[in-house]
Amino acid sequence: MELVPQLIVSGIAAGSLYALVAIGLVLIYKATDIVNFAQGESVTVGAYMGWLCITQFRLPYFVAVVLVLAGSALVGMIVERVAYRPLLKSPPFTVILATLAVGLIIKNAIRLVWQDTPRTISGVFSAEPIEIGSVLITPERLAIMFTVALVVALLVLFFRFSKLGKAMRATAQSQEAASLMGISVPGIFSKTWALGSALGGLAGVLIAPLVGINTELGAVLVPGFVAAVVGGFTSIPGAIVGGILVGVLENLGGVFISSSFKQVVPFVVLITVLMVLPTGLFGKPLRKAV
Amino acid sequence: MQDRRTFGKLSAAVAATMAFGRHASAADEIVIGYHGPMTGPASWVGLGGRDGALMALGEINAAGGVNGRMIRMISYDDAGKASEAEAVAKKMIESDKVFAILGGGISNVAIVVAEEAHRGKVPYMNGSGASPKIMDLKSRWTFSGATIDVRDIAENAAIFIGDYLKVKKVAVMNGADEFSQSLSDNVVRLIKDRYGIETLTRQRYNPGETDFSSQLLAVKQSNPEYILMFGLYVEAARAVRQSRELGIKTPIKGDTSMMNLGFLTVAGAAAEGMIAEYLPLYFNGDTAKDMVEFESRYKKLFPSYPVDRPNYVDVYNYGNMYAFAEGMKRAGKDLTRKGLVEALETLNNYQAADTWPKAVNLIQPLTFTESHNGNRRLSFFRVTNGAFKPIADFKVPVPSTKFPQNASLNW
Numbered sequence: 040m041e042l043v044p045q046l047i048v049s050g051i052a053a054g055s056l057y058a059l060v061a062i063g064l065v066l067i068y069k070a071t072d073i074v075n076f077a078q079g080e081s082v083t084v085g086a087y088m089g090w091l092c093i094t095q096f097r098l099p100y101f102v103a104v105v106l107v108l109a110g111s112a113l114v115g116m117i118v119e120r121v122a123y124r125p126l127l128k129s130p131p132f133t134v135i136l137a138t139l140a141v142g143l144i145i146k147n148a149i150r151l152v153w154q155d156t157p158r159t160i161s162g163v164f165s166a167e168p169i170e171i172g173s174v175l176i177t178p179e180r181l182a183i184m185f186t187v188a189l190v191v192a193l194l195v196l197f198f199r200f201s202k203l204g205k206a207m208r209a210t211a212q213s214q215e216a217a218s219l220m221g222i223s224v225p226g227i228f229s230k231t232w233a234l235g236s237a238l239g240g241l242a243g244v245l246i247a248p249l250v251g252i253n254t255e256l257g258a259v260l261v262p263g264f265v266a267a268v269v270g271g272f273t274s275i276p277g278a279i280v281g282g283i284l285v286g287v288l289e290n291l292g293g294v295f296i297s298s299s300f301k302q303v304v305p306f307v308v309l310i311t312v313l314m315v316l317p318t319g320l321f322g323k324p325l326r327k328a329v
Numbered sequence: 330m331q332d333r334r335t336f337g338k339l340s341a342a343v344a345a346t347m348a349f350g351r352h353a354s355a356a357d358e359i360v361i362g363y364h365g366p367m368t369g370p371a372s373w374v375g376l377g378g379r380d381g382a383l384m385a386l387g388e389i390n391a392a393g394g395v396n397g398r399m400i401r402m403i404s405y406d407d408a409g410k411a412s413e414a415e416a417v418a419k420k421m422i423e424s425d426k427v428f429a430i431l432g433g434g435i436s437n438v439a440i441v442v443a444e445e446a447h448r449g450k451v452p453y454m455n456g457s458g459a460s461p462k463i464m465d466l467k468s469r470w471t472f473s474g475a476t477i478d479v480r481d482i483a484e485n486a487a488i489f490i491g492d493y494l495k496v497k498k499v500a501v502m503n504g505a506d507e508f509s510q511s512l513s514d515n516v517v518r519l520i521k522d523r524y525g526i527e528t529l530t531r532q533r534y535n536p537g538e539t540d541f542s543s544q545l546l547a548v549k550q551s552n553p554e555y556i557l558m559f560g561l562y563v564e565a566a567r568a569v570r571q572s573r574e575l576g577i578k579t580p581i582k583g584d585t586s587m588m589n590l591g592f593l594t595v596a597g598a599a600a601e602g603m604i605a606e607y608l609p610l611y612f613n614g615d616t617a618k619d620m621v622e623f624e625s626r627y628k629k630l631f632p633s634y635p636v637d638r639p640n641y642v643d644v645y646n647y648g649n650m651y652a653f654a655e656g657m658k659r660a661g662k663d664l665t666r667k668g669l670v671e672a673l674e675t676l677n678n679y680q681a682a683d684t685w686p687k688a689v690n691l692i693q694p695l696t697f698t699e700s701h702n703g704n705r706r707l708s709f710f711r712v713t714n715g716a717f718k719p720i721a722d723f724k725v726p727v728p729s730t731k732f733p734q735n736a737s738l739n740w
Contacts, residue, residue, distance in 0.1 A: 042546050049542035049575070147368070155372035156635035157563050157591045166599075168576050175576045250539045250567045251595035255369075258537040286540070293543025298532040299505070301543055 044174050046290040052180040054286020055187040056242050060263025061270065061278035062194070063238040069211040069273050070231040073123065073134050077142035079260025081239025085111050086252040087149060089244035093160045100163045104244055111240025112233035119232035124225060146254050155254050162248030183245045190241065191279060198275075207231055262289070265305040269312050271322025280320060284308065358399045359657065359664070361386075361650075362421030364442055365433030365456070365642075366409030371561065373591065374642050378433020378456045379404050381643035384630055385650035388687050395657040396664070403427065407438050414438040418445035427451065429669060431653060433646055436460030436479075437507045443471045450740070452669050454653055456646045459585075460511055464702060469738035470666075472673055472701045474652050475608055475645035475692040479508065482585060483515030484728035485707040486606060490516070490557070490582065491524035493709070493723045494604075500553035500579075501531045502544055502568060504560025512584060513559040529553050534564055541568040542575060549577050556581045566595035573599040580604070588612060588710065588717055589640050598715075605717065606707045609644040609691050612717040619682075619689040623647070648692035651681035652703070658684070667740075673697050674735050700732035 060078060067075045088110045092103035122141050126134050164179035198204035210217040210227040218224050243256060250256075266285045270277025285305045292304030312319060363382060365375025382402060390399045403425055407414040414434060421427045422445060429452040432439050439458025446453035447468040454472050455463050459479040463471065477485075490496065499520070503513035513531070520526035529551035532544035545568065548556055556572070556579050558565050565587050572581065583592075583605035590613055593600055611620040627639045652673070657664055659672035677698045681688035695703035705727055710717035 042550055045546055045575070046543060049540070049546070053540040053542065150368060150372070154376060154635055155369065156638070157566075157595050159594050159597070166570070166574060166597075168574050170576075175574070177574045180574070246539065249570070251563060253563060255537045255563075256539075259539065289540070290543040290546075294547050298534065298544045298547065302535055302538070 041173065042294060043291075044172070046294060047287050048174045048176055050287030050290040051283050052176065052184055052286070053289070054266070054283035055184045056246055056259065056282070057262040057266045057285050058279045058282025059187050059190065059238055059242040059245075060259055061267035061282050062191070062275055063235040063242075064263060064267045065270070065272060065275055065278045066207075066238070067231055067235040068267075070207055071123075071228050072131060073138065075235060076135065076138040076260065077118070077145065078235065078239050078263065079257030080142045080145040081111060081115070081236045082243040082246070082259055083149065083252075083254060083256045084114055084145060084236075085240025085243025086247040086256050087153070087243075088240060089247050090158050090160050090252050094158070100161070103160075104241070107240045107244040108237045111243075112237040114240075115232040115234075115236025116229050118236070119229050123232070124228070127225075127228075142257065146257060149254050157251040157253045159251045160244075160247050166249075179248060183249075186241075186245060190238070191275070194275060203230065262286070262305055265309050268309055269305075269319055271319030273323065274319070274321035277319055277321030357397075358401050359395060359429075360425065360427050361400055361402045361653070362425060362427035362430040363402050363404040363433060364407045364414060364417045364421070364430065364438070365404075366435060366438070367404075367406035369409050371409040371435050373562075373589070373638075373640060374435055374457055375406065375409070375433045377638060377640045377642035378431075378646040380627075380631060380634075381639065381646035382431055382433070382456075382650040384627060384643070385647045385654070385681075385688070387630065389651070389654045389685065392685065392687055395654050396662050398664075400654065400657075402431070407434055407442075409435050409438060411437050411441045414441045415445060418442045418449075422446070422449035422451050428664075428666065429453070429653060431646065431649060432456040432458065433642060434458055435506070435508060436463065436511070439463050440466075443468060446470050447739075450666060452653075452656075452666055452673070454649050456649050457642050458508075460507055464732065467733050467738050469670055469701075469735070469740045472652075472697060472703060474649035474695055474703045477608060477704050477707070478702055478730070478732070479512050480515060480730045481702070481705045481728045482606070482707060483512055483519055484730060485725045486512075486516050486582075486584070487519035487523060488725050488728075489606070489709055489723065490520050490555070491526065493720075494555060494582070496526060496554040498527050498529055498553050499555045499557050500529050500548040500551050501557045501559070502541075502548060503531070503533055503558070504564060505533050505535050506561060508586070509559040509561070509584070513557070516557065516559075534560065534568065536561060536564060538564055539567060541571050544568070545572050545575050545577060548572075548579075549575060553579055555579065558582065558587070559584045560586060562586045562589045562592040563595060566592045566600070569596040569603065570599040585641070585707070590638070591640070593712070593715060593717075600712045601715070603712045604709060604720070605712075606709050607641065607717070608693065608704065608707060609641050609648075610693065610708065611691065612710060612719075613639065614716055619691055623689045623691055644691045648681060648690075648695070651685055651688050652676060652679065652695055655679065655681070655684055674701075676703070697735070699734060701735065701738065702732045 088107045092098045164182045168175040266281035270281030293301035365378045367375040405417040433456045436458040503509045587605045588607040656673035660668035678694045680690040693704045709720045
């Protein structure tokens with residue numbers, strides 16, 4: 040049992056990245072009703088952009104992070120304009136397939152250029168663990184957790200106080216009403232995709248120094264997706280709680296059940312949550328007028 | 330100038346070997362099929378195997394080919410999946426009608442291709458699969474060249490752990506893939522039976538996993554003298570890095586997969602002091618004459634080679650292609666598939682430079698005179714100052730496994 044505090048802290052560290060991916064999924068889903076299965080590839084794109092900035096252009100890590108945010112946002116806007124906007128009036132299933140296709144295209148385009156060879160970048164924080172009570176954690180993992188917390192706080196402020204954030208919330212509630220209020224819905228869609236992609240890119244550049252960079256980084260979509268569903272899929276706090284829950288339960292399940300069972304644990308949680316709370320932990324029931 | 334002309338000839342020869350998409354085998358050429366995972370997490374295996382073979386092929390063709398005939402290679406991506414490998418093997422055998430097949434595939438795929446090659450009576454050189462299931466097919470058509478059977482790897486490793494590391498308690502972390510599972514099972518059994526070494530915990534991880542804290546903490550809690558790690562190198566490198574983050578100072582011994590520049594790239598300083606085993610004679614960057622020459626030619630041929638290349642699979646298939654070519658040469662002008670098999674069975678303690686002056690010797694000498702398992706030895710290396718350096722004070726004896734003798738194999 041003495042392992043439990045360490046397992047929880049390590050789980051929170053892993054879960055904070057799942058949360059970042061989940062928030063990207065939630066933002067896009069709330070605004071556009073699309074589940075973006077290419078969100079994992081946003082993570083990959085961010086990691087590769089970071090690698091390009093740092094190793095090819097010799098830029099400092101923090102400059103790279105800013106450029107990755109901007110570059111990922113741009114990629115998100117371009118993908119939305121080229122791949123999703125023409126399908127705006129198509130059935131949701133068509134658009135979901137389009138996101139899967141976009142993910143595959145991005146992954147294979149990266150492979151064409153750089154193959155699957157792993158790469159790495161150096162972060163700015165130490166990888167030497169520090170002891171806090173009975174728990175060890177590295178400054179670079181603490182920095183990631185702090186960054187995720189900061190991003191969440193900024194998002195809350197953005198949605199509550201900025202004009203654009205309010206317009207996004209309005210569009211998420213009712214596209215028709217938002218349009219009648221003079222909000223450009225396609226414009227909001229574009230900016231939402233940019234924001235979602237930027238969050239994915241941020242996750243990529245944050246995780247890259249810890250786990251290296253290859254085209255399979257997008258696999259983080261799976262725990263991110265589970266986190267979003269557990270959290271209710273429409274709730275940013277839900278995505279955060281879901282991400283941390285998945286990270287912690289993976290760790291506890293891996294030790295106290297079996298390492299083979301580790302990746303099954305989140306799905307067990309997912310099914311359990313959906314059976315007890317079909318709308319997830321923080322989701323609101325969908326009501327339709329008949 | 331001479332160098333430039335030679336390189337030009339070599340490049341042209343390689344370009345010719347890469348002319349994908351042509352099907353029929355012309356009278357003046359011999360078509361070899363190649364399969365390996367060129368996409369997905371194991372693509373470094375398939376791409377390395379392809380490029381090493383292409384390099385050898387370029388040199389062989391530049392030297393006039395085999396008995397006056399050029400060799401051409403058709404490459405297919407099997408994605409590391411058995412289902413795709415089966416389709417690829419059928420295409421190579423039935424549609425492309427390749428003369429022989431060279432593999433750069435991981436074990437689960439090599440098993441399927443060996444089965445298809447046996448059915449189609451096509452010689453198959455297993456390039457990098459180590460699963461016992463490949464050679465347990467007892468097919469006379471299948472050879473294992475530079476790579477060695479997992480039972481031999483396991484015995485080499487067990488002897489090293491028992492006689493050199495002299496530990497009594499270990500913890501095991503292994504990947505969920507066929508190779509890692511099979512190898513770790515064998516090593517755990519052998520170290521227990523022969524040396525009484527106790528395995529305190531066994532932890533498993535999946536391809537693509539990025540967080541290993543639960544497995545590593547379980548290992549830490551068991552308090553082993555050594556951690557034995559088996560698995561595809563990207564995940565293993567992440568785990569090694571994370572082990573140090575979690576304050577685990579226990580030394581780590583890896584396996585053949587981890588002898589890779591990509592491993593060192595991802596694991597970084599956390600890999601320092603780690604031990605791993607290897608089949609080729611030298612690791613990248615070694616100052617041995619043959620390795621320096623190989624890397625120099627490789628870099629000229631593939632100027633935009635990635636950070637972890639050439640890797641050991643490049644080296645395996647460089648040697649395997651030469652062995653194939655030597656077999657074809659020995660089989661004579663009236664080359665038949667059966668003739669190639671019988672000629673390969675005459676290779677005894679064979680190194681490429683014995684008969685091909687431009688070749689360099691990078692793999693252990695191959696012997697097919699008794700069984701189709703051409704190589705049976707490993708060497709051990711330790712990460713010192715960021716590079717794998719040979720452990721010179723230990724040499725493993727030839728393992729005891731008895732493989733089926735050539736005469737008992739089935740046509």
